Amino acid sequence: MTTSINITKDNGLAMGLNILGLFGISAALLVAFYYQLALFDLPCPLCLLQRVGLILIGCGFLFNVRFGIKGAHYGIALIGCVVTGSIAARQMFLHILPGDAGYGSTFLGLHFYTWALLSSIIAVVAIAVMMMLGKDRSVTEETFTVSLWGKLAMVLFALMIAANLVSTVLECGGGQCADNPTFYQLLGQ
Numbered sequence: 001m002t003t004s005i006n007i008t009k010d011n012g013l014a015m016g017l018n019i020l021g022l023f024g025i026s027a028a029l030l031v032a033f034y035y036q037l038a039l040f041d042l043p044c045p046l047c048l049l050q051r052v053g054l055i056l057i058g059c060g061f062l063f064n065v066r067f068g069i070k071g072a073h074y075g076i077a078l079i080g081c082v083v084t085g086s087i088a089a090r091q092m093f094l095h096i097l098p099g100d101a102g103y104g105s106t107f108l109g110l111h112f113y114t115w116a117l118l119s120s121i122i123a124v125v126a127i128a129v130m131m132m133l134g135k136d137r138s139v140t141e142e143t144f145t146v147s148l149w150g151k152l153a154m155v156l157f158a159l160m161i162a163a164n165l166v167s168t169v170l171e172c173g174g175g176q177c178a179d180n181p182t183f184y185q186l187l188g189q
Contacts, residue, residue: 014133015150018064021077021126022153025058028119029160032112033167041105042171042181046091050116051164053087056080057123058157065150074131078124085120088113103180 029051035041043051060077064070091113095102102111110118146154171177173185 014069014130015065015147017126017130017133018061018069019147019150019153021123021130022058022061022065022157025054025061026153026156026160028054028115029164031107033160033163035105035107035112036167039105042184044091044103044179044181045177046087046094047104047112048168048171048177049087050084050091050113053080053084053120054116055161055164056083057120058160060127062154062157065146065154071131074127077127081120081124081127085117085124088117088120092117 032043032047032051036043057077057080060073060075060080063073063076067073091103092111095111095113104112106112107115168177170184170187171181175185178185
């Protein structure tokens with residue numbers, strides 16, 4: 001007889017925060033796509049790498065939502081925070097000179113790479129809190145229930161990953177991405 005484990009009842013707050021984190025990462029990627037598609041502000045190679053870091057953070061949350069809360073999943077998210085923060089800090093240092101207006105558009109007065117650095121620092125703190133709230137749980141039974149919000153968050157995040165893959169291939173074509181992209185290489189000028 002197989003039983004079903006409802007993770008959301010055992011670790012409701014921790015699971016809810018993981019779902020919220022997954023929605024947050026998806027929202028950040030969605031805002032980046034809005035600027036990319038609606039305002040034609042193509043991401044530079046460092047911006048694309050920051051998106052990869054955000055996706056890595058989201059994968060940690062995704063694994064917690066899908067497979068249950070585990071320290072290893074939080075480890076994946078923390079590695080994503082380090083990747084995102086490191087690349088964002090590198091880009092900030094490239095544009096820290098007096099008179100340098102920075103690269104790309106701003107959101108609430110800050111460039112997206114500044115937001116990426118701040119978000120990765122906030123995510124580290126949030127993950128530390130989530131690690132204190134939920135204990136490691138190995139799911140040994142064959143099935144467990146994922147809430148409707150969890151399923152919606154997983155689908156939205158999967159769509160954001162696919163959209164990033166498609167847009168990166170269109171932007172960079174089969175070669176190296178341009179340092180200051182102005183058009184989608186695969187589509188031509």
